[in-house]
Amino acid sequence: MNVLLLDGLRTLGASGVHALRRIGRAHLLFVAMVAGVVDMARKPGLLITQLFSVGVLSVLLIAVAGLFVGMVLGLQGFYILSQFSAEATLGVMVAASLVRELGPVVTALLFAGRAGSALTAEIGLMKATEQLSGLEMMAVDPIRRVLTPRLYAGVLAMPLLAALFSALGVLGGYFVGTGLLGVDGGTYWTQIEAKIDFNEDVVNGVVKSLVFGVVCTWIALFQGYDTVPTSEGVSRSTTRTVVHSALAVLGLDFVLTALMFGN
Amino acid sequence: MKSVSDSSDEKPLVRIRGLKFRRGSRTIFDGVDVDIQRGRVTAVMGPSGTGKTTLLKLISGQLRPDAGIIEVDGLNVHALSRADLYRLRMRMGMLFQSGALLTDLDVFENVAYPIREHTDLTESLIRKLVLIKLEAVGLRGAAGLMPSELSGGMARRVALARAMAMDPMMIMYDEPFTGQDPISMGALLKLIRSLNDAAHISSILVSHDVQETAAIADEIYVISNGHVIQHGTPERMMNSDDPWVRQFLHGLPDGPVPFHYPASPLADDLLGESG
Numbered sequence: 001m002n003v004l005l006l007d008g009l010r011t012l013g014a015s016g017v018h019a020l021r022r023i024g025r026a027h028l029l030f031v032a033m034v035a036g037v038v039d040m041a042r043k044p045g046l047l048i049t050q051l052f053s054v055g056v057l058s059v060l061l062i063a064v065a066g067l068f069v070g071m072v073l074g075l076q077g078f079y080i081l082s083q084f085s086a087e088a089t090l091g092v093m094v095a096a097s098l099v100r101e102l103g104p105v106v107t108a109l110l111f112a113g114r115a116g117s118a119l120t121a122e123i124g125l126m127k128a129t130e131q132l133s134g135l136e137m138m139a140v141d142p143i144r145r146v147l148t149p150r151l152y153a154g155v156l157a158m159p160l161l162a163a164l165f166s167a168l169g170v171l172g173g174y175f176v177g178t179g180l181l182g183v184d185g186g187t188y189w190t191q192i193e194a195k196i197d198f199n200e201d202v203v204n205g206v207v208k209s210l211v212f213g214v215v216c217t218w219i220a221l222f223q224g225y226d227t228v229p230t231s232e233g234v235s236r237s238t239t240r241t242v243v244h245s246a247l248a249v250l251g252l253d254f255v256l257t258a259l260m261f262g263n
Numbered sequence: 264m265k266s267v268s269d270s271s272d273e274k275p276l277v278r279i280r281g282l283k284f285r286r287g288s289r290t291i292f293d294g295v296d297v298d299i300q301r302g303r304v305t306a307v308m309g310p311s312g313t314g315k316t317t318l319l320k321l322i323s324g325q326l327r328p329d330a331g332i333i334e335v336d337g338l339n340v341h342a343l344s345r346a347d348l349y350r351l352r353m354r355m356g357m358l359f360q361s362g363a364l365l366t367d368l369d370v371f372e373n374v375a376y377p378i379r380e381h382t383d384l385t386e387s388l389i390r391k392l393v394l395i396k397l398e399a400v401g402l403r404g405a406a407g408l409m410p411s412e413l414s415g416g417m418a419r420r421v422a423l424a425r426a427m428a429m430d431p432m433m434i435m436y437d438e439p440f441t442g443q444d445p446i447s448m449g450a451l452l453k454l455i456r457s458l459n460d461a462a463h464i465s466s467i468l469v470s471h472d473v474q475e476t477a478a479i480a481d482e483i484y485v486i487s488n489g490h491v492i493q494h495g496t497p498e499r500m501m502n503s504d505d506p507w508v509r510q511f512l513h514g515l516p517d518g519p520v521p522f523h524y525p526a527s528p529l530a531d532d533l534l535g536e537s538g
């Protein structure tokens with residue numbers, strides 16, 4: 001009995017130490033990646049290539065998802081607003097939900113599933129096939145050369161993708177509202193123009209996406225870099241990227257929303 | 264074992280003293296002394312899993328020893344700053360067991376990679392350099408292929424071309440002959456020897472091919488169980504009366520060198536329930 005308890009405690013302690021080590025490594029990696037910007041300034045081509053590949057990976061997915069989410073918002077919003085005879089404010093409701101919440105959050109979730117998992121698999125396989133060690137031996141720092149451009153690309157791509165998502169969502173709401181439900185098109189746009197505040201809504205949304213961009217890309221790159229270099233290890237890391245990113249995004253969204261709009 | 268202090272009064276290129284290294288609870292090296300002389304082909308041999316690859320990674324500073332010092336060209340590898348370590352690595356080439364080519368670049372670009380990273384040579388000069396290196400390993404015609412289109416043996420030769428690209432002072436070859444047919448094997452042996460003699464690139468050669476290795480090596484180290492069992496010239500090693508060395512170099516299945524990874528007796532494992 002006593003032995004069982006001790007064993008349990010030991011396992012608990014060991015996994016605690018293990019987790020703390022991982023967190024420590026993740027932070028060290030983050031600092032190293034951020035510092036790599038010095039190198040990247042000399043080779044801007046690296047960033048542009050990565051921006052292109054990270055962005056292009058997700059752009060179609062994000063656009064289609066944005067359109068559908070906007071259309072659903074149009075339908076649901078109309079149903080509720082019409083109960084208060086406030087159909088005219090449909091545009092504001094759609095746009096505000098998108099810009100403040102759904103744009104950044106859903107984009108980040110989709111990004112984690114699409115670009116994040118791809119980043120983890122790519123880096124993980126580079127590690128498993130000794131490409132990262134190969135770079136080390138050619139006196140090229142794999143963090144600066146491989147990870148840093150991907151981090152910055154992810155951080156820059158996220159707000160752009162979220163903006164695309166929101167823009168297409170607003171369009172989707174417009175199509176449903178004016179096409180199906182008979183909302184006046186002119187009112188839809190003028191209400192958005194009048195009621196959506198640049199600082200309150202747009203800037204806060206962009207800040208959220210930037211934070212999500214950092215967190216999702218960081219998680220994806222760390223999981224790839226820290227992977228157990230086998231096919232099983234890479235597959236586990238890829239799954240972890242998606243799960244950890246999703247939880248981090250939803251949790252951080254609550255914190256950020258409370259800080260931004262909570263008074 | 265007497266220490267290596269022969270004709271050349273130069274200090275050795277690589278000097279390892281009292282090296283200890285563990286992986287988890289397993290001791291890989293337990294007090295290893297090695298001297299790699301300049302301008303020589305030094306072979307490191309030993310049973311699979313004794314830590315030959317690990318030794319190369321320690322020499323190149325990819326792994327950190329638990330105790331002991333490793334000096335390359337007079338520099339203590341593990342006391343160097345990152346920048347100095349990288350500067351040193353530019354002078355050491357390493358041929359990985361797996362090749363380790365960058366899979367998103369073709370053969371030409373893989374060989375050109377270190378040149379592009381570290382020099383500002385013009386495109387036409389880079390082209391010439393790369394083609395010369397590829398010609399040396401017999402793969403100039405494969406310049407346009409992607410790594411996924413290469414066989415294992417070809418990939419390793421491309422990796423060798425890449426390791427030579429910066430004209431290093433030494434190259435570490437990790438099993439360069441695996442997957443080579445007799446013809447390319449012969450060519451590789453000649454290449455390693457001539458790189459060593461003509462281009463003055465010292466060589467550390469890890470290989471299981473005893474005959475071939477003995478034919479080109481100047482010095483052989485046999486490592487097993489965390490220790491250097493014996494070292495010396497190929498003739499001396501082949502005629503050694505040390506039972507370990509005999510067994511290993513002559514490929515005798517029975518002898519002091521275990522074929523098995525350390526384990527409890529088979530009967531215990533088969534009959535006993537764990538826990």
Ligand SMILES: Nc1ncnc2c1ncn2[C@@H]1O[C@H](COP(=O)(O)OP(=O)(O)OP(=O)(O)O)[C@@H](O)[C@H]1O
Pocket residue numbers: 286287291310311312313314315316317318360
């Ligand atoms: N990443 C690792 N983590 C834990 N143990 C490892 C790791 N890599 C290697 N080892 C252990 O270290 C020992 C030495 O491995 P190493 O790859 O250096 O052997 P080797 O002599 O090159 O063998 P081979 O001739 O088969 O290539 C092995 O017993 C292996 O179990």
Ligand SMILES: [Mg+2]
Pocket residue numbers: 315316317360437
């Ligand atoms: Mg090996």
